[in-house]
Amino acid sequence: MSENNKRQPLLEMVGIEKSFPGVQVLKGVDFSVYPGEIHSLMGENGAGKSTLIKILTGLYPLDGGEIRINGEKVEIHSRQDAIDAGISVIYQELSLIPTLSVTENIFLAQEKVKGKIMLDRKAMRAKVAEMIETSGFSVSPDDIIETLSVAQQQTVEIMKALLNDAKLIIMDEPTASLNAAESEILFEKIHNLKAQGKSIIYISHRLEEVYAMSDRLTILRNGEVVAVVDKKDIDPVKVVEYMLGRELKSEAKELHEPIPGGAVLKVEKLSTKDLLDGVSFEAYAGQILGLGGLVGSGRTDTLKCIYGLLDYDGGSITLDGKPLPRNSGAAIRAGVGLVPEDRRSEGLVLLSDLTDNIALPNYDLNSKSFVISPKKALAKAKESVEKLLIKPGHTHIPTANLSGGNQQKVVLAKWLQRDLKVLLVDEPTVGIDIGAKAEIYDILRNIAGKGGIVIVASSDTEELLKISDRIVILVNGKVYADLKNENLTENDLILAYSGMKREGAAQ
Amino acid sequence: MKILKGKGDGKKSFFQLPLIVVALIVIMTIWKPGIFLTPSNFLSILLSICIYGIMMCGTIFPLLNGGIDLSIGSTAALSGCVTILITMAGNYTPAASLLGILAGIGVGALCGAVNGLVSSLFGIPAFIVTLASSNIVLGIAQSISNQRTITCLHSEVINWIGTGKILGIPFPVVFFVLLLVFTWWVLKYTRFGRYAYAAGGNPKATQFSGISTKKIQIATYLISGTTAALAGIVLSCFNRQAVYTQASGYDGDVLVALVVGGVSMAGGEGKITGAIFGLMILGILNNAMVLIGIDAIYQNLVKGLLVIVAVALDVYARNKNSGLKRKTLRSIFSKG
Numbered sequence A: 001m002s003e004n005n006k007r008q009p010l011l012e013m014v015g016i017e018k019s020f021p022g023v024q025v026l027k028g029v030d031f032s033v034y035p036g037e038i039h040s041l042m043g044e045n046g047a048g049k050s051t052l053i054k055i056l057t058g059l060y061p062l063d064g065g066e067i068r069i070n071g072e073k074v075e076i077h078s079r080q081d082a083i084d085a086g087i088s089v090i091y092q093e094l095s096l097i098p099t100l101s102v103t104e105n106i107f108l109a110q111e112k113v114k115g116k117i118m119l120d121r122k123a124m125r126a127k128v129a130e131m132i133e134t135s136g137f138s139v140s141p142d143d144i145i146e147t148l149s150v151a152q153q154q155t156v157e158i159m160k161a162l163l164n165d166a167k168l169i170i171m172d173e174p175t176a177s178l179n180a181a182e183s184e185i186l187f188e189k190i191h192n193l194k195a196q197g198k199s200i201i202y203i204s205h206r207l208e209e210v211y212a213m214s215d216r217l218t219i220l221r222n223g224e225v226v227a228v229v230d231k232k233d234i235d236p237v238k239v240v241e242y243m244l245g246r247e248l249k250s251e252a253k254e255l256h257e258p259i260p261g262g263a264v265l266k267v268e269k270l271s272t273k274d275l276l277d278g279v280s281f282e283a284y285a286g287q288i289l290g291l292g293g294l295v296g297s298g299r300t301d302t303l304k305c306i307y308g309l310l311d312y313d314g315g316s317i318t319l320d321g322k323p324l325p326r327n328s329g330a331a332i333r334a335g336v337g338l339v340p341e342d343r344r345s346e347g348l349v350l351l352s353d354l355t356d357n358i359a360l361p362n363y364d365l366n367s368k369s370f371v372i373s374p375k376k377a378l379a380k381a382k383e384s385v386e387k388l389l390i391k392p393g394h395t396h397i398p399t400a401n402l403s404g405g406n407q408q409k410v411v412l413a414k415w416l417q418r419d420l421k422v423l424l425v426d427e428p429t430v431g432i433d434i435g436a437k438a439e440i441y442d443i444l445r446n447i448a449g450k451g452g453i454v455i456v457a458s459s460d461t462e463e464l465l466k467i468s469d470r471i472v473i474l475v476n477g478k479v480y481a482d483l484k485n486e487n488l489t490e491n492d493l494i495l496a497y498s499g500m501k502r503e504g505a506a507q
Numbered sequence B: 001m002k003i004l005k006g007k008g009d010g011k012k013s014f015f016q017l018p019l020i021v022v023a024l025i026v027i028m029t030i031w032k033p034g035i036f037l038t039p040s041n042f043l044s045i046l047l048s049i050c051i052y053g054i055m056m057c058g059t060i061f062p063l064l065n066g067g068i069d070l071s072i073g074s075t076a077a078l079s080g081c082v083t084i085l086i087t088m089a090g091n092y093t094p095a096a097s098l099l100g101i102l103a104g105i106g107v108g109a110l111c112g113a114v115n116g117l118v119s120s121l122f123g124i125p126a127f128i129v130t131l132a133s134s135n136i137v138l139g140i141a142q143s144i145s146n147q148r149t150i151t152c153l154h155s156e157v158i159n160w161i162g163t164g165k166i167l168g169i170p171f172p173v174v175f176f177v178l179l180l181v182f183t184w185w186v187l188k189y190t191r192f193g194r195y196a197y198a199a200g201g202n203p204k205a206t207q208f209s210g211i212s213t214k215k216i217q218i219a220t221y222l223i224s225g226t227t228a229a230l231a232g233i234v235l236s237c238f239n240r241q242a243v244y245t246q247a248s249g250y251d252g253d254v255l256v257a258l259v260v261g262g263v264s265m266a267g268g269e270g271k272i273t274g275a276i277f278g279l280m281i282l283g284i285l286n287n288a289m290v291l292i293g294i295d296a297i298y299q300n301l302v303k304g305l306l307v308i309v310a311v312a313l314d315v316y317a318r319n320k321n322s323g324l325k326r327k328t329l330r331s332i333f334s335k336g
Helices: A049-056 A080-086 A103-107 A121-135 A150-163 A180-196 A206-214 A235-242 A299-307 A328-333 A343-347 A356-364 A375-387 A402-418 A434-449 A461-467 A490-497 B013-033 B041-062 B072-089 B095-119 B126-144 B156-163 B172-188 B189-202 B201-206 B215-238 B251-260 B272-292 B296-322 B327-332
Strands: A011-020 A021-031 A040-044 A064-069 A072-074 A087-090 A168-172 A199-203 A215-221 A226-230 A262-272 A277-284 A288-292 A312-320 A336-340 A422-426 A454-459 A472-473 A478-484
Touching: A011 A049, A021 A049, A021 A064, A021 A226, A040 A049, A040 A206, A049 A168, A049 A199, A080 A087, A087 A150, A103 A121, A103 A150, A121 A150, A121 A180, A150 A180, A150 A288, A180 A206, A206 A235, A206 A434, A206 A490, A215 A235, A226 A235, A226 A402, A235 A490, A262 A299, A262 A454, A277 A288, A277 A312, A277 A454, A288 A434, A288 A461, A288 A490, A299 A312, A299 A328, A299 A336, A299 A454, A328 A336, A336 A402, A343 A402, A343 B201, A356 A375, A356 A402, A356 B189, A375 A402, A402 A434, A422 A434, A434 A454, A434 A461, A454 A461, A461 A490, A461 B041, A472 B327, A478 A490, B041 B072, B041 B172, B041 B189, B041 B215, B041 B251, B041 B272, B072 B095, B072 B156, B072 B215, B072 B251, B095 B126, B095 B156, B095 B215, B156 B172, B156 B215, B172 B189, B172 B215, B172 B272, B189 B201, B189 B215, B201 B215, B251 B272, B251 B296, B272 B296
Parallel strands: A040 A199, A040 A215, A087 A168, A168 A199, A277 A478, A288 A454, A288 A472, A336 A422, A422 A454
Antiparallel strands: A011 A021, A011 A064, A064 A072, A215 A226, A262 A277, A262 A312, A472 A478
């Protein structure tokens, strides 16, 4: 391929295999990284990227194949083995202790000592100062972590890796919580590391970064390497096709038109302090509106604003011309419901049974006074169990014991009690099996069919294409595109999420 | 994270507690024949637990909500002092006593409301807020009573509340039982009761259901303060005197009863029906230790052990049901 062939790779993973009960996740994966190379690992969720990384860092044992560092076979059974082999990971969720200083964090669990007991603070501080100096980081050794920005915290993580004399640094979605300016700074640091001869394995859903930075790409699909591409051969559209592996034709599907004279939800120039920056779109009764975008693009925040759970600084949200209340209790009474992103922590009281959970937002319907009727609540629960086929249908076991699909049905059942005008659904089917997925899609379609406005935010492009009549795509808190779901492919969506367009794509 | 997979609705502990009560009664009946199992001894046990019981009916609310109230002993003392002082200032007339009682209740409710407001608005842990307010309230009780015992023998209303009888049963006991039934009803049959459980089990999900968890939180402390006041007033009426030390240590015993009775310190779980048995175990143990002649020092020791055993069992049951690894000494001290 290039001059790389003449060199000795730093890391070689050869014929890596890994199975979990019932599934083979990695089927003989070959992967190599040269010294001073930025190598991106790409693939859809479930392609095997994180499994490969976990094997490399000693979190999972491998079933077959071998790992070589500088041509020599190594056994990596624990994180310590990985560190000894010169491999460090910068995790998505930072693993720093917020109340300690930069120096204390970097030397945590490997403190320098004088004699046998006394901490050698001076030496540790000097070492950190030296690292900051050589790498040009904008932190001080004595800064307390919680006072730093996320980007600065990442530089601390990088120094931690450097202290261990890492030759290979793995970065998993490092820009997910950074803004554009902070990302730029991080890229500079990464190039700096490259110049020092360090190798980087880079994982990101933001394609434009990947294309701009990588020396090479390895693309995984269903546990197999489908392509290794050199920088000069990168073609954005092709790469996405490799990732998806499908003939990229849009499926013919039945699109639903707005119900004439039905309700209209209008979001106009919605802005929040943190993220949203003038989001505008309309949603109509009878349709499912898909809300797409990367993590941090503003999908969830938009839904929370409509539901009255998150306050906004600018813009307006109106239902049939009337402003929606900016308080979730009142929004519920105005006919809005939200199925939140994380059903376990936000959607359900797991200790309570499905009867209590379904009743929770609906006591105003259960009785007019403050005295409630457990009998009515039970009857409603039984009705939901029958209608939505919730299993097991026992009304008195804690919802913690239900499967993901059934838990989600319980959350949906809360809103089916009410005369709903707008149903907001955030990640409707994460962690739900295929059978229950189809049932949940049917429930959503039914609600729209009965004249409801349904807005579904999802990180799953296949899901959006399958159920939406229209798709609004958010990029960095702004609406990037508002498309009819006609002739759209996953490729179009994935490119649009990173602010790119395919030639000739439907508008 | 308070995610407890597989934890039942508290029925399990509820069914075991009566067994412990029966076992204690059997043991004591055999140990102290003709002394323990008598109507008069049982009435004395009932009288001794009814003050704790009145407090417990309100203090269960902050616990269900995932909080704690350590100021109930001080609040009971202050309310008792306020009631007795106003009664005396009004020349022991029934009107003065009634006014005193209302004022006492009002003071308790106010203490509770302040606890709730401070802890929810500023996000300070209830443990710290109520520990601090306990000192403040006790200080106020000390100063208005001049650190003296205020004796009040001549008020009919006070005397009747303390020692009057309805159908042969002392009024404090009747009042406690009525309050218990009322609490059970509130928890099971009112919106507020259901919200209290939900907000304790998962505040975020409760908020996502359009409910103001802050309002619920404030209300739970208001209730706890009110029942503490009621307990303090009944206690002062029973003793026909008020003194700032009258309910010191009561907060600890009430928490013991609640925790032993299966109310989870993590919130969201527990029933007043379970807590009654916790209270009975505490009452019988206290009585038994006196009958057997165990020194007061060791009585505290026994109560302390009881709490640790009860909480350890609770945590053990949770971990077992959730499939989490139990912490063994070996796992704690082994490397990594």
